[in-house]
Amino acid sequence: MTREDGMRIGDAAAAANLTPRALRYYEQQGLLVSRRTLSGHREYEKPDIRRLRTLRELLEAGLTIADVRSIAHLLDPMPFDPESRTGEPERCEVAEVSRRRLAELDDRIQRMTRLRDTLASRIADRFGELFEAPPCASGQDSDQAA
Secondary structure (H helix, E strand, O other): OOHHHOEOHHHHHHHOOOOHHHHHHHHHOOOOOOEEOOOOOEEEOHHHHHHHHHHHHHHHOOOOHHHHHHHHHHOOOOOOEOOOOEOHHHHHHHHHHHHHHHHHHHHHHHHHHHHHHHHHHHHHHHHHHHOOOOOOOOOOOHHHHO
């Protein structure tokens, strides 16, 4: 492979909107395999960039590294054919991981909401009108919305 065929780590990271450190971490976690030049430099091609973008999107959406690792073998393009049901087991696996993660997030949201309500109540009980209640999660008062 010549230099023109692939990208070095800095260029690949920039193309995927990541850092070189993230690429090395994903490789360490088994989410990405880089090829090496004769001189030992990592080199990436277009399919690697697509995979990196997918990794970034999944992690930004709330999946964990462990979640992504469990479905990493499915990240490369695999079209779903509704006629033959090709890809159906993979779709089920992704759905299972996604449902589990969504349930965990829902649980965390409920716990954090209870914690916030408890704190707001204790502050109001202890300090009364000294402190104004923090704004709603929407970040807008009814006066600002008008």
